[in-house]
Every structure is written in C-alpha cells, then in structure tokens.
Amino acid sequence: MAEKVKRVTDIGPPHHDKLMPPICKENYGTWKYHEVLKPGVMVHVGATGDKLYTVRAAGARLVSIYRLRQFADLADKYCDGYLRFTSRHNIEFLLTYDANIDPLIADLAAMGVSVGGIGAAITSIVHTQGWVHCHSAATDASGVVKAVMDVVHPYFNGEKKLPGKLRIALACCLNMCGAVHCSDIAILGIHRKAPRTDHTQVAKICEIPNVVSACPTAAIRPTQVDGTPSVEVIEEQCMYCANCFTVCPSMPLNDPENDGVSIWVGGKVSNARSEPMFSKLAIPYIPNNPPRWPEVTDVILKLVELWAANAKPFERMGEWINRITWPKFFKMAGIEFQKEHIDDFKHAGLTFKRSTQIVH
Amino acid sequence: MAELPETPLLDELEKGPWPSFVTEIKQAAEHHEEARDLLGQLERSYRERIGHWKHGGIVGVLGYGGGVIGRYSDLPDDFPGVSHFHTLRVNQPAGWFYTSKALRDICDIWEEHGSGLTNMHGSTGDIVLLGTSTPELEPTFKKLTEKGFDLGGSGSDVRTPSCCVGPARCEWACYDTLGLTYDLTMSYQDELHRPMFPYKWKFKMSGCPNDCVAAIARSDLSIIGTWRDEIVKDDAEVRKYADNGLDIFNDVVLNCPAKCMKWDGEKLEIDDEYCRKCMHCINAMPKALAPGKDRGATILIGSKAPIVEGALLSSVLVPFWKPEEPYEDLKDLVEAIWDVWSEEGKNRERVGEFIQRVGMGNFLEAIGLDPEPEMVAFPRENPYVFYDLSEDEDEDE
Ligand code: SF4
Ligand code: SF4
Ligand code: SF4
Ligand code: SF4
DSSP states (O other), X not given: OOOOOOOXXXXXXXXXXXXXXXXXXXXXXXXXXXXXXXXXXXXXXXXXXXXXXXXEEOOOSEEEHHHHHHHHHHHHHHSTTEEEEOTTSOEEXXXXXXXXXXXXXXXXHHTXXXXXXXXXXXXXXBOOOGGGTOSSXXXXXXXXXXXXXXXXXXXXXXXXXXXXXXXXXXXXXXXXXXXXXXXXXXXEEEOOSOOOOOTTTHHHHSOHHHXXXXXXXXXXXXXXXXXXXXXXXOGXXXXXXXXXXXXXXXXXXXXXXXXXXXXXXXXXXXXXXXOXXXXXXXXXXXEOOTTTOHHHHHHHHHHXXXXXXXXXXXXXXXXXXXXXXXXXXXXXXXXXXXXXXXXXXXXXXXXXXXXXXXXX | OOOOOOOHHHHGGGOSSSOOHHHHHHHHHTTOHHHXXXXXXXXXXXXXXXXXXOOOOOOOOTTOSSSEEOOBBSOTTTOGGGSBOEEEEEOOOGGGEEEHHHHHHHHHHHHHHSOSEEEESOTTSOEEEEEEOHHHHHHHHHHHHHTTXXXXXXXXXXXXXXXXXXXXXXXXXXXXXXXXXXXXXXXXXXHHHSXXXXXXXXXXXXXXXXXTTOHHHHOSEEEEEEEXXXXXXXXXXXXXXXXXXXXXXXXXXXXXXXXXXXXXXXOEEEOGXXXXXXXXXXXXXXXXXXXXSSEEEEEEEOOBOSTTTOOBOOEEEEEEEOOXXXXXXXXXXXXXXXXXXXXXXXXXXXXXXXXXXXXXXXXXXXXXXXXXXXXXSSOOOOOOOOOOOHXXXXXXX
C-alpha cells in the first residue's frame, strides 16, 4: 500500500550554499577588489587571484517562465548553470571564463536583452504591481517603467555617461510596496479625490471603528445614512492616502480622470558622502497618459540630463540639489513652484527655510 | 487555445530597447488562459485608465496565514481566466542565487499550476508567482516544498528577510549577510507564516553602508555592515588611481563628510579616529582602500513607507554589533522588541510609528537598552522634558 506523503511545512528557502557557484563559496568573505570592465561587465578578484565575471542583463520585473528558461539555458551554456538576480530585477550571469563574456552578450542581444547598469549608470527601476495585479493602483507600474527605461536606455548600456549613480523607483500608490521614497527620482501614483463611500455596504463588510481610526487626518466620522450605520468623509481633510480603502473595500478612490503620478527627486539610501535622504516633491501631478506616459518620460529625461550636465563626479541628484539649493533647482528645471510643494503634514515647520542663505 | 486578444495600446509597449513585460505576458498567453485574460483585462485598463482588480480576499494554504495574496477581477464575466488571480510569494534563496535547475523547477511548477508569469522578484525579495486560482494553491505549495522551496510572508507577520549579495561576491561585506538572513528566516518560520503582530515586520541585511538592499529605508530592523578600526590602505594602488586620472583631492578628499583625509599629491592620509565609515573613498578606489578588519554591523530600527502616519528612515538602535552565530544576542533583542510592540502596538502600527508614539526613551527602557549618543542626530532642542520621580519618593518612605 502506498504510504501517504506527509505534508511538509516551514522548511524555509533552499540554502544559498546549494545555489551559488563554487567560486563564490571558495572566496566567500575573502574577495579583494572589483573592477568594471565595460558597461554591464565587472570582475571580482579573490585573495588567491580567482576571477569571477558578472554580466548584468536588463530585467523587466514581470517575466514569463519561458523567458526564465532561456536565461537558465544561457547559464548552462556559459556559466556552469549559475546565475542570480539583483535587488533591482536585473539578471546577473556569473562566469569564470572571460572568453564566454562576449558570446553571452551576443546571445542576450539576439534575445533583445541589453547589458549595463553597473557603476555610474541608470539601472532597472524598482517597482510595484500597478494595473497588472493591484486594486489600489493610481497608475500602472510596468508600463510607465518600460516607457521610462526606453528613453533612459543610453544611460543603462553605457552609450551616455553619468557623473554618478542614479536610481529610479516607482510605486503605484502611497502604500509604496517597494518604498520608493529614498530614490534619486521617484514616480509615485496618486489619487486626488476623496473616497466614494458605498453606504449600503460599509456596515456589512467593514468594521466602522477600524475605518474611522485608519484615517491619519481624522477625516472619517461614523454616521447613519438612511438608517444604516456608515461613515462620512470630511473632504477638506482628506489627502487621498487610501488608508481607509485598505481596511474597507467600500471606499474606493480609483478615478481615471483624477488619478495620475507625481515626481519626487533627490533621495538616496547609501551612506556614501551624505546621509540617506528622502526624495522631495518636484512635480505634484501628471495625468495618466497610457500607453507610454510621454509627459512623464519627457520630464524624467530632462531631469536626468540636467543633473548629468551639472553634477560633480559622484554627486547624486540630492547632493547636487543641496549644493545648488532647491530654488535654483526649480529655476534650472523650469518647474513652477506651487502650493503643493510646501509640506503641511506633521513636522512641516522643519522643512521651511530658516536662514537667509539664498542664491539670488 | 483561443487567439490572443487585440491589444493596440499594449502593443506600443513592445517597442523600444528595454525588455517588454507585454511580450512576456503574450508569451505566457500562448499557453495559459490566465495570461491571455490578463492581457485582455490590462488592455481594458489602459483604455479606461483604471485598474480592474477587486480588493484582495483571504486565501491561503493550510496552516499558513500568509504567503498568498488573494486577487479577483472585477470583470470576471469578460475575463474568466483572471476571475481568481492569486499570487504566491515564494521565499527566495538568500542573495537571489539560483542554479539553472532550481530556476527550471520553479518554471515547471508554475507551468502546470499557474499563469506562467512571475516577478523576479517582488519588492520584499520573494519570488512572486503571479496569478492562479484557489484550487491550485495547495498543489503548487506541495510541489514547491518537494523542490525545497517554501512560501514567504504577507500580512501582519515577519516578511521574508532579504539581503545583499554580501560576502558571496562583494569585498565590502562586513558580515555574513546571507548567513544571517538564512538563520533569521529559519529561526522565525512560525512568525513568518502565521501573522501575529500588530502589522508587518521586515528584516533587511546590507553588508556595508552602501546599503544595496535599501535596508535603512524599508525595514523595521535594518542591519547594515560597518567597521570600527582603520581603513585598509594600499598606498601604491592609491597612486595608481591618481596616475590614471582620478582627482583625489576634489573627488575623494573634498567629498569626505568627516573632512578627515589629506592628499598632498603623493600620499593619502586618513585620520581614522574621525572617519564616519561612509564608504565614499572606498567606493572611489576599490583596489586601494577597503573597510577595516574589525568588522560588524550597525542595527537600526523603524523605517517604513508613508502608510499610515508618514514615511520614516531607520534610526540607530545598536551602534556596533559583532555578529556571531547563532546570533542569540540579536534574537534576544528582536524578541524583546516584539514583546513590547505586540503588547502595546495598535492595529496597523509599524514599530517605527509605535516608537514615535511612545517615545524612543520609553521604548529603550521597555526593551532594556541604555540610551547612547549615537542614537540621535543631536540631543533634544525642546525643554519640555518629562521626569518620573515617583520611584525616588517611594524609596524615601
Ligand atoms: S504601491 Fe499600492 S497600488 Fe502599487 S502594488 Fe503596492 S499597494 Fe498596490
Ligand atoms: S483617503 Fe486617507 S485621508 Fe482620505 S479619508 Fe481615507 S484615510 Fe482619510
Ligand atoms: S551593501 Fe555593501 S557589501 Fe552589500 S553588496 Fe552592496 S556594496 Fe557590497
Ligand atoms: S569612509 Fe567616508 S568618512 Fe571615512 S575617510 Fe572615507 S570618505 Fe571619509
């Protein structure tokens, strides 16, 4: 009699030792230095002189298993079957024979996949699900990312040079799966109208006290509508964060006429030179214009070019702006400064200019 | 299998040099009804400029409270293939290393049980298997575990820990990011699979202050490698950088935040006593400089995206920690934090917001850590100081 297979749980992921190339195990923790050999290719040299070549290939975050199998084939052909992914969705082929580098790049090119994104370059955009998979999305994610990466591609593959790293990220709503708020350029989907409350449903499918306490600005009050318990939203107090929608499906904010994206600049996470910084608002609102969001790609290309032309070596977007000051940045970028640029949430006072150091 | 839907808008996104997600969906759509209807529904979203997903529902695999994100189309009659389109989060291997075999195992499972579409990887770090129906969840899970994979976190639990490539390939790794990530993941399987916290909890491990996984911006506990002795310097290699055109004075020395470097055109001097371990000079001259030998990590707490009360960066909790297996001291600290936060945290209150509400001083007291000057950018400016003298009075009696 066949034995019943026991259902296993809580085994965790496979151990990385089983999945990394032998050269990584042998040089674990003893790598000496690395060099960028050409766009998208670097070599790490171990204490014993071992050399590991990395070829970084462009990755759309959304990939099919058919594409993944092609990558697996290339890894077999050139890398003894070893590859990895980066935190920004790129694919890294890990080679021990430098003679394999160019044939691999040629095979990738034949698949329409370019290599790049290492060092002072733009690399793939960290992003979220958008209209492909999320109920909260104020914009699509993959489409905007594809359109932006197409226009900045020369900065990915090394055709055009940059003074330093530039990291772009996109989140399709303020939930920010992927925390884009510390990026050189952040694209953030925003709603601009208060939730539409379905009063017949709120009491049935949501917990009214939870809904009331979900709102950071206390814009939600319990009420009765036609004898049924529900909630009312004080619209002047609403900043469209969609916290209420997260806890109560009967309060959607999605709205094709008023949703869109905002652009934020000057954030970073690395501690190099300056401390990590949040991105700050550059453009409050651009309407959704699928399929290629030309207003968004235009402004991002302009910002990249402006920074590239004016920043000193190594200077990140935020470091450059801090040096030249924000008013100068607005002037140079040709962005109109509006009421929305001035913070009015908690601790807003700390963001006011509190000195006379002004570039006139 | 039926023909692919007409997608004039999405077709525009197959043009241009960057890999196209539309091409990926189309490829999967040749074999999977889910992907075909995803394509149709997405075209509709592009036309109408609005998403067509309902608020997530609660679905999962037996005995787990997380790891599956329920998703349903709001146009199930038009697009039955995505009437259920749930996502499985699969715990990635630390450092995102794969053999071609492991990658094919995942592909084969998802060929049989899902849409054929993935995210490599999701924002938290998991392998995301995008889109399947409720009855497929258990069989997918079973096959994953047979191949040595397990689900990741979702909801108010420990989210799948993730880390940079660390010592596996990076000379700057100041501790074993992969080892610690694996250890924490295995130690907290229960907390990862069965939500029991006020809200989510993320661990992120970066091997040095370059922080390649953005730990400081998006993890409740950010463990970032650093060192506390002298930068390792090879003067001959420094000279070579200068000879090869690096402007050491302007681009390295003037960029040092501690102003602790000197360059006389011949020799680079670093006053390590004042070095802030920012990595800049090392990044600029990787062959000449390296982090010191007394390596460890800074532990920071509390970063998060804006929801609910505004975005936060992590702040210093332990200025220097010497990671040593089995990391008991770290786990004691983590569990002390979880105890306090689980007990007193409000629903949907991340630990960073909890600390803002109760005050860092009180929080430190509750978890049994002494205040240290490294924890603040500067001491308080406001004179409204709370004192609790009641204990002293008691002692007088
Ligand atoms: S950022 Fe918002 S809309 Fe985008 S995937 Fe996350 S929760 Fe959904
Ligand atoms: S969208 Fe945000 S601010 Fe507006 S009512 Fe909902 S929770 Fe409150
Ligand atoms: S965080 Fe530091 S150690 Fe980790 S991969 Fe990046 S540079 Fe290397
Ligand atoms: S690591 Fe940073 S602070 Fe230290 S010497 Fe180098 S540039 Fe200066």
